[in-house]
Amino acid sequence: MIKPVVKDVLFLNQKSEIATKNDIGVIKDLEDTLRANLEYCVGMAANMIGVKKRILVFSVGNIIVPMVNPIILKKEGQYSAEECCLSLTGFRETKRYETIEVEYLDRNFKKHKETFKGFIAQIIQHEIDHFEGIII
Template sequence: MVRVIVRDELFLKQKSEMATQADAPIIIDLIDTLRANQEHCVGMAANMIGVKKRIIVFSFGISIVPMVNPVIKKKLNPYETEEGCLSLTGVRKTKRYESIEVEYEDQDFKKQKQTFQGWVAQIIQHEVDHLEGVII
């Protein structure tokens, strides 16, 4: 189901809780909502649709990839950039890393560990910040 995008910064600044298999329907709602906003959005965290659970989704080519309970374990090669957000107005400066290693559970709640680089790494970092209550 396509959900309304939360713009309340007080809500967005709250840390998200660990997701469980009972939260699986949130993954579908996030995917549907990202698809509905794909012209101006490449990633989404559950708190952006009003759910404080550690679930993100992001565009990867023509696919949308979900990550449950993602944790960034390694960060390499910092750089400064500017980002926008569907929940906020305008763009803001932020620090990102060119390469990250992420541990997460996939849509079937199986543990995964993967390295991401470049634009996809930047998207994941932005969405994981959302889970931590960090607003760019």
């Protein structure tokens, strides 16, 4: 179901909790909401739709990839970036890493460990910041 995008900074500043199998419906809501906003957005964290759980989705072309409880294990190649967010107005400066290694669960709660580079790595870092209440 497409959900409204939360723009309340007080809510977005709160940390997210570990997701469980009971939160599986959040993945579908995030996918639907991201798909409805693909013209303006490439990734979403659950708190952006009002759910304080560690679930994110991002788009790679027409494919939307979910990650449950992702943890960044390694970071390499720090750089400065300018980002925007569907929950905020304007662009903001931030620090990101070119290459990251992430451990996460897929929609079936199967564990994965993958390395991401470039723009996909940047999206994942942005969404994981949301889990920590960090707003760019």
